[in-house]
Amino acid sequence: MILLDLIDKQLVNLLQQNSKANIKEIAxxxxxxxxxxxxxxxxLEKSGVIQKYVAVLNKEKVGFMVEVFCQVTLLVHSKELITKFENAVNKIDEVIxxxxxxxxxxxxxxxIVKDMKSYQLFLKNKLSVLDSVSNVQSTFVMSSTKETNILKLT
Known part of the structure; x- marks a missing residue:
């Protein structure tokens, strides 16, 4: 863990709210x-406290209408199957x-997928075909009351 002073915490909190703010504003x-x-x-960037800067998209405005949590059970808990599963999942774009x-x-x-048909194809052709997967339970998001990437530092 890296110890941050009060100014570092204020700085990180501001950048999390608006990473496009200019240095003059922040200062x-x-x-x-x-x-x-x-x-x-x-x-903070060099130490890894700040990992990267990203643009957060509005899913619906770019056509991604279905959000799902998949609870996945593996066949066995061997190091080899765990690694194989994780490597495969990291290559699947729909898994965020x-x-x-x-x-x-x-x-x-x-x-996150565009529609139910896309989810069906994802499940059938990408997730269920992984030989390490024993079972998948799907929970569909009806609405979201909070979504954030901000870790409030105090």
Missing amino acids: LKIGLTQTPTYERIKR ECFHVAGNYDYLLKV
């Missing part, structure tokens, strides 16, 4: 000049998040 808000603000950002979990199933996948 003004955190009470520093532009050069130390820039140097702090570069240090994959979590190895403890509980009634082994993996929780967050899948």
